[in-house]
Amino acid sequence: MKCLLLLVALFPVAVFATVLPENEPVPGGVLVMQLPASTTRPVAHFDGRRIMVIKHDAHWYVVAGIPLATQPGQKLLRVRLIGKPAQPLEFTITPKQYPEQRLVIKNPQLVNPPASALPRIEREQAHLRHILDTWVPNSAPALSFIWPADGPQTSGFGLRRFYNGEEGSRHMGIDIGAPEGTAVRAPADGVVADAGNYYFCGRTLTIDLGQGLYSVYCHLSKIRVKRGARVKQGQIVGNIGATGRTTGPNLHWTVSLNGTPVDPYAFIPASAIPSAKR
């Protein structure tokens, strides 16, 4: 009987609790930290950017993306409760080493685009930056993702890439290899924030998951949802392709939190990750 009472008492919590990502405060990782008790939703900032605050087991937590370029060490969050001055909260970013990858690219335009393409590239980068920096309120964003396509990971997050011996930009997402046309699914419930054709990324679909969390899919052959549409976790939203600057069909997946790309694995439960990865 005691057990039954305990189960009844726990049941509402088990049903309604938000899943918390794993706390990994490293460059490219996600900080998850409990905030002081408050009857109202706290507002928190890191590096001048508003960051996600969620309720979990009756406590408030920040969920903040740490930029890959951040130097490890002591950092401050600024947290404001209604009617009180903002207070600093200290946390520590620990170092993380990412692997290197050396690639030989035969077509130099894949590495260095022609000057005629630069205005388009700048316009597209500004457009995507504006979307990913947009704060959309959502009291309970879905923080537990599914693996979005039937295929293995072929490149990990954060890789330092060298093209023909020259260091390029870091790999800001993960790549999933699968044949052209393979279905691509929404990682969680959200709203289509953008769908377009980009120079580097090809056909690109961005889904707003709430409170500054976005999923970006690149190189799609087909986008199957329109801007503004609500999507459910697991819904087919596109198909794998090789559009944009890529050497073959694959899904490049960026997850952006408070305007910074983070390792998507922070939001994927171990049980959802296909074997033979990482």
Ligand SMILES: [Zn+2]
């Ligand atoms: Zn990629």
